[in-house]
Amino acid sequence: MPSDTYLFTSESVSEGHPDKVSDQISDGIVDLYLGRDPEARVAVETLTTTNRVVLAGETRCAADVSADEMIETARRVIKKIGYEQEGFHWEKAAIDCYVHEQSTEIAQGVDSGEDKEEGAGDQGLMFGFACDETPELMPAPIAFSHRIVKALADARHSGRRPEFQPDAKSQVTLRYENGRPVTATSVVVSTQHQDGLSQDDIRQLVRPFVLECLPDADWMCAEEDFYVNPTGKFVIGGPDGDAGLTGRKIIVDTYGGAAPHGGGAFSGKDPTKVDRSAAYACRYLAKNVVAAGLARKCLIQVSYAIGIAKPLSVYVDLTDGEVDPSKLEKVLSEVMDLRPKGIRTHLGLNKPIYERSAAYGHFGREPDADGGFSWEKTDLVDELKRAFS
Structure with a gap:
């Protein structure tokens, strides 16, 4: 076990x-x-x-x-x-x-595609995941990691901390007890900075942003396990320090390794590509399942073949679920059309809403009034509850 x-x-x-x-x-x-x-x-x-x-x-x-x-x-x-x-x-x-x-x-x-329907743009398998560890129904380690680098960027953009430069990384390790996150055991932050600052200077600048991104001060790791710019000076960064390519941060983009990934990147692809749209649909369904109280964790997989409209499979795995996963698979296929065009129509994906999603995670975000992050809505909760009442 x-x-x-x-x-x-x-x-x-x-x-x-x-x-x-x-x-x-x-x-x-x-x-x-x-x-x-x-x-x-x-x-x-x-x-x-x-x-x-x-x-x-x-x-x-x-x-x-x-x-x-x-x-x-x-x-x-x-x-x-x-x-x-x-x-x-x-x-x-x-x-x-x-x-x-x-x-x-x-x-x-x-x-x-099949029967003149719009087919999937490629073969592949996509996953969606949700859990009740955070208010945004995301795994806590990736949620906290996103918060830290976003807080540093916000401070830089606002002018509060001009010492910070654009390139940064964070890493959070949490201890789980009885399957629930309870504290951080280590935090790593590396941030590009203005020249002339010492490693300790940066450490003191970063510390308050880490503390504000954890649930409370008691979650902070021991001082010896708090690492800031552990290699030292970090003035040369961004594409000048290391080449960048689209699609190389697919685990950062999704669930931080807490759930499987089908392998397809999101960025640079219009929503007819199921690598993107079907992964959004799976997150949408999984989040609604957890928000409806049907399970503590929900993992969904779908698969497609190029040129074929209907998904080849729908799989649901629940942790502490209150419902039969096989019945839930059928219900999910009824509450949402999982053919490529059906996904795009249901979530309103044929809009210029994607640049904002390309940093700080595609999931765990607030839906925007113009349709951005529509896959984060929980508007299926009542329908799912009725199906299992």
Whole structure:
């Protein structure tokens, strides 16, 4: 039997991490296309390195989107993050665009699948997860890790802490007792900073942000297990310090390793790609199951074949569940159409809402009035309760 007392660790990275810079640029271009044509097809990858950005991929759109507009989107994103450094600067970086038209062979699978329905854009399996460890129904280690790097970024953007620079990482290890998180046993924070500050200077600047991101001060780890910039000086960061690529932070983007991942990245893809939309649908359903009190934890898997509309499988696994998982699988397929078009329609995904999702996690966020993070709504709770009353 697995132990119910254990340590579990998750990490997060800031918006200025080189991989997240790439994700935000790719999703900025997705939004650019969807803003012109809600039915646009987009698959764009971004490479970032020292004062250079490379855009590549394929698109299809009813309206014209020029290479210059994509390059301008990349510059806007870099400026918003705050990169005006010698080695990576929003205005001075060279940006190359190699985006081209989508393959007709891929397009025909999506556009004219089984029985002329819109088929899935690729084969694959996607997971969704929710648990009652935090108010946002996310695993606590990843939730706390996100909070820390977001708090540092907010302090930097507001001007309260200009000492912080855009690139940062966090890592939180929690002790679980009887299957519930009770305290942090270690916290690691590495943040890019202005030159001239000592390691202890940064440690004292970071500490209050860590404390405010934990449930209370009693959760803080011992002093010897609090690590800040453990390698020392961190002035050169971002794409100047390490190359970034779209899609390399898929565990940060999801559940911090607390649940399986199907392997597909989200950023840079329009919502016809089930790597993205079906993972959002699974999170939406899992969150509603937990919010309805049907289980303490809920894991959902779906799978698809390219060009085929209906999912090949739906699987549900519950922890401390009050209902039969096999019945729940049927109910979930009734309350939401899990074909690609059905998912997009139910969640309103054909909108320019993705750049905001590309840092600090795609899940555990507040739904926006314009449809952003629609997969975080809990509007199925009453329907699920009625199905099992």
